[in-house]
Amino acid sequence: MATPQSTARDMFRELMSTPISENIQRCFQCGTCTGICTVTPLVPEFNPRQYIHLVQTNDVDNFLKVAHAAWRCVGCYKCSQLCPRQINPAEIMEALGTLVRKRFPEKSSSNQNTINDAYHDQILANGRLNFPQLYVTSKLKTGRFMDLLSLMEIKTAMKMILSPRMAKILALGKPSGWDRVRKVLQARIDHS
Ligand code: SF4
Ligand code: SF4
Numbered sequence: 001m002a003t004p005q006s007t008a009r010d011m012f013r014e015l016m017s018t019p020i021s022e023n024i025q026r027c028f029q030c031g032t033c034t035g036i037c038t039v040t041p042l043v044p045e046f047n048p049r050q051y052i053h054l055v056q057t058n059d060v061d062n063f064l065k066v067a068h069a070a071w072r073c074v075g076c077y078k079c080s081q082l083c084p085r086q087i088n089p090a091e092i093m094e095a096l097g098t099l100v101r102k103r104f105p106e107k108s109s110s111n112q113n114t115i116n117d118a119y120h121d122q123i124l125a126n127g128r129l130n131f132p133q134l135y136v137t138s139k140l141k142t143g144r145f146m147d148l149l150s151l152m153e154i155k156t157a158m159k160m161i162l163s164p165r166m167a168k169i170l171a172l173g174k175p176s177g178w179d180r181v182r183k184v185l186q187a188r189i190d191h192s
Contacts, residue, residue, distance in 0.1 A: 071097035
């Protein structure tokens with residue numbers, strides 16, 4: 001009889017058999033992917049560096065403790081742009097998330113597309129990510145509004161709001177020609 005461990009082992013095997021994972025053993029756990037990840041501050045259990053380590057070491061027991069968040073990647077590719085080993089963590093996380101949805105549907109049924117939808121709404125509206133707004137919207141939409149009242153969450157949100165980098169990004173406004181790009185992106189999302 002299949003156990004969660006054997007299902008996770010099969011899932012890792014399937015992931016490792018795809019070209020997406022051919023460089024996974026080159027990961028040296030620098031944590032750049034997690035540091036830049038759009039989702040990690042919203043869902044702390046979603047840690048691309050850790051997921052890659054768990055796959056590398058075939059650690060199914062610890063994977064099962066965080067499998068419920070593994071499908072959260074929004075496909076922004078920030079991690080792949082910065083990975084110093086050209087491992088493409090974005091595609092690994094998207095593939096892992098798809099496998100979790102297939103093999104462990106019970107772990108991905110609640111709030112399934114909430115953060116993705118909030119992310120898409122923002123990108124479609126402005127062509128840029130307003131991270132503090134995404135942070136608050138995601139908490140509200142996933143029913144984690146009480147989180148926002150904790151001192152740590154307030155500090156995190158304030159750090160994002162006051163970040164000079166954030167101010168510079170928002171001051172840029174919409175990218176030129178965004179209305180044309182938006183239509184293409186919307187059509188792609190509608191058919192995905
Ligand atoms: S950025 Fe690349 S090398 Fe660093 S932890 Fe992530 S996947 Fe591994
Ligand atoms: S592509 Fe996924 S894993 Fe990579 S930074 Fe974006 S949300 Fe995080």
